[in-house]
Amino acid sequence: MSVGDLATQRAIEAVWRIESARIVAGLARMTRDVGLAEELAQEALLTALEKWPESGVPDNPGAWLMAAAKNRALDHFRRNRMMQEKHEEIGREMEEGFTPDFDSALEDDIGDDLLRLIFTACHPVLSTEARAALTLKLLCGLTTDEIARAFLVPEPTVAQRIVRAKRTLSEARVPFEVPRGEELGARLASVLEVIYLVFNEGYSATAGEDWTRPALCEDALRLGRILAELAPAEPEVHGLVALMEIQASRLRARTGPSGEPILLMDQDRGRWDHLLVRRGLAALERAEKSRGVLGPYTLQAAIAACHARAGTPAETDWKRIVALYDALAQLMPSPVVELNRAVAVAMAFGPAEGLALVDALASETALRGYHLLPSVRGDLLEKLGRLDEARGEFERAAALTRNSREIRLLLDRAAALHSGLRVVK
């Protein structure tokens, strides 16, 4: 490939990243079929990859791609109509022929289509993995290969997942629309869950060699910001954006020079991205302005904000964090929330009080196999000077995680106790 071709290919990738979701969304409205829309958009992309190296990138590449996709759609419908006519010859009546309304779809605000696309890709009829894969593909313009690398699964698995997801949507006759009324709340929760899942996979990878994968965080954040523009009246959208902005602000402080994880209390706060902190606090303010009970994402963002506002770990308002966890535990009772609350209680009122709460969680089946339970317990035991027990907990935690960086961190802590050294905080 020549240098020029390579530059064109990069330009096409860039255009695709900017335009693909809008194109797929517009086509989905015309065809009422997300799977078909995605295929038509892909065909348009292939046409661009074929033609642009010769002709150069057009002045309005988005419109060019849309026109190419539209032509493909017309071909598709023409073919279907011919088939339909054949059907009619054999005596079947299909009078209600579907004529796609291209012009109005092009003129209308593409934002509505994008919102429909987000809700469709995150439809609860799909498994969480399928929703995440489809969302990254349709809304972030990621290739199957990129998605596979993001979730550390083989490419054919992702390809299968996407094919099945598209089939499920079509078989379940999921309408291409934004849910209303009572349905909206649950459907929005499903969308936010997918975005946060993608973010978290980037923020602390569940498996693999890297502790974080920032590119995935950026994809999730971008999606969250887009959603905040499309649905500005939904406080939880701003809550989630706030949470992600604040967490992402710590990304570069979260990893040491050789890739090892650095936990919140040990981070160099000067390395936090203060632009993202500011954006996060502003988004939180928008979320908190809404009347009514604060939602789970807003509460979690408020907790993250307590850390963001503290110049040093010692300045952290732990009592407020405990209160926020209380509210969160009421809203969505979960052993994981209780565990986090126990950590906050330990910081606010002493390790012994925290440990009592952690011990009460020991029998929770939901936490069985959750490495943070022994990890937190180890930390509190260490603070209480019960070093032998602490070591056992760190070793247990290390055996429960699949992320190699995290395993090393935990084993290091255990080893430090073994040699009689107390890790100075």
Add this chain to the structure above:
Amino acid sequence: MMVVIPKGYEKAKPGAMPDAKLVAEMSKYNESLQKAGVLLSMEGLHPPSMGARVSFAGGKPKVTDGPFTEAKEVIGGFWIIQVKSKAEAVEWAKRCPMPDSEIIEVRQVQEFEDFPEDVQRAASGEPALRKQLEKKAKKR
């Protein structure tokens, strides 16, 4: 980061403002960046005639108030966008409604990881290394 270099801005009078039509087009463009979820921050700058320069000839700060006769190609404002590649930033820059002969420069914000290890350590505030670097600098 996209830096805009407006034509003739180096000679613009204090308080000079772009015309309303241009501002309207620019707002639309800014909105498209915002809606695409890529815009992190942006600012427009008053012309250099309202600013000051602190120059360091001989290592000593010397202050000159604007306007500056010898200045050319000065910055008029910037956007900070979060994108995956230089190509993507360039693609956004190409879409900006700019008047004739103006320039947008696309620059990547330096990340900590871009620095060599000794600079990283200095930047992360390791006092011993900072002292060492200062010593080295004095010897030169």
